[in-house]
Amino acid sequence: MAGVGSRAASVVFENVTKIYGRNVVAVNDVSLRIEPGRLVTLLGPSGCGKTTTLRMIAGLEMASKGRILIGDKDVTTLPATDRDVSMVFQSYALFPHMTVLENVSYGLKFSGYSRTETRDRAMAGLSLVGLDGYGGRLPSELSGGQQQRVAVARALVLEPEVLLFDEPLSNLDAKLRRHVREEIREIQQKLGLTVVYVTHDQEEALAVSDEIVVMKNAAIAQIGPPRALYDAPADTFVADFIGEANLIGCEVLSVAGEMAEVAVAGVRHRLPARGLKPGRATLALRPSRIRLVEGEGLAATVEKVTYVGPRMEYTLAGDFGRIFAVSDNVDTPYRAGDAVTVGLAASGPVLVPDAR
Incomplete structure (x- = not known):
């Protein structure tokens, strides 16, 4: 797990457009650069294009026009399985019949590690998110915040170049949201991860981000550090x-x-x-x-x-x-x-x- 930060990569969009069907423009001519080791939040109202932008980084949606680069690699046409990214979903997507340790180990089983190394890495991932001793439990035996941390650990153990979060705190109550967002930010800074984070919660974006990309009507309205956007909004x-x-x-x-x-x-x-x-x-x-x-x-x-x-x-x-x-x-x-x-x-x- 110590090598995660060294693998952090940049994400670059060059005039990227995503069109559904004949004329539904979900993302319109977006260009941006996310530096390695930064946490950048895509923020905007429902339907603005932020989740589609995230899914194009993940390879779950393909760009209609433009180029997407992760590090120096053009990934525009690569499927999700060929991109070195991990995604934490809004629903957590844990396997209910597997233990916490088995959930965290799941992706590692396909990465060529031995059984012992897979277990060691999964245990290290649980330790990183403060869940030592929880490996034998089922997801149903955990709180919402603990389930979210299991999902984060499962993504982290794969040591991705880019870690993606899709509305990760929306299922938690207000007090727990504040606590978990602080944990995510602390892990990101500790490991030097490149993180792209989607939310519609302005306070959440201000709290966790190095930079915020505000989106409106499928395009970028403004990019900048939280304080700059708060003190000097573009419009x-x-x-x-x-x-x-x-x-x-x-x-x-x-x-x-x-x-x-x-x-x-x-x-x-x-x-x-x-x-x-x-x-x-x-x-x-x-x-x-x-x-x-x-x-x-x-x-x-x-x-x-x-x-x-x-x-x-x-x-x-x-x-x-x-x-x-x-x-x-x-x-x-x-x-x-x-x-x-x-x-x-x-x-x-x-x-x-x-x-x-």
Whole structure:
């Protein structure tokens, strides 16, 4: 198992298109490069093409146009059996009649290892995912999180060049999802694996990824590290999809160098222009970065108050429209009907182009 990271390979898509039937375009002219040893997440709404992209890496779907390379090898036309990749499925796909050890050993039996070496590698895989002593159990005797770890161990023991995850946490409850995603990230970093990970959960993507590929309508909307996508979304679609955003109208009054002066409901504010010119524009405000302040800002009224334990959630209304805000102050919350002022912090709002 120690050699896994050294086998990590890059994944390259060169103008890849996937068409089903005569004219159903599932992936449209996608080009991207995933560096060895990185965890890259394909993120987007249902039907955007992320799972089809993953399945083309695996060889479970064939590209209609373009090239796919794993390492320096062109795998575009190779079947799944001839690609050095392993996939962890949403359903785990464990054999119910086999023990945990037999499930993890299954793929190794076809790899030319002796019985002793197969067993040793499977035991090492279980140890890696924290399941020492569970080898004799059946999948039905495990929790959902433990079954997921068995599926990960089964993929890892094959020492693939690329490890693929298809919505791996969607069957787990919220608390367990957080725990298992941390384990997956820790294993990936420890072994230096190249991982391509598909999810529709924005928080999950932000938590585990080196880079995120946001997909929309079968194409790439934006690629970048989690913080870059959160702080500088390419357009209103990415702003709204990554971590949620309030999108409100504004007017770019003037641009000087890289800075713009904007007006929002009569309040002026300076912030990076991000290539926009004077005229109507859209401002993205993250709920967690909205500050209710004394003094200058956007006048608003609290319409709705919700207590969710560690924080308060507010719906605020004003001349700018309605926005959603959160606050850690649960001891002295605002009440519905309260007049408040929304402060425009220097690092809070960001100008975003409209999505195409």
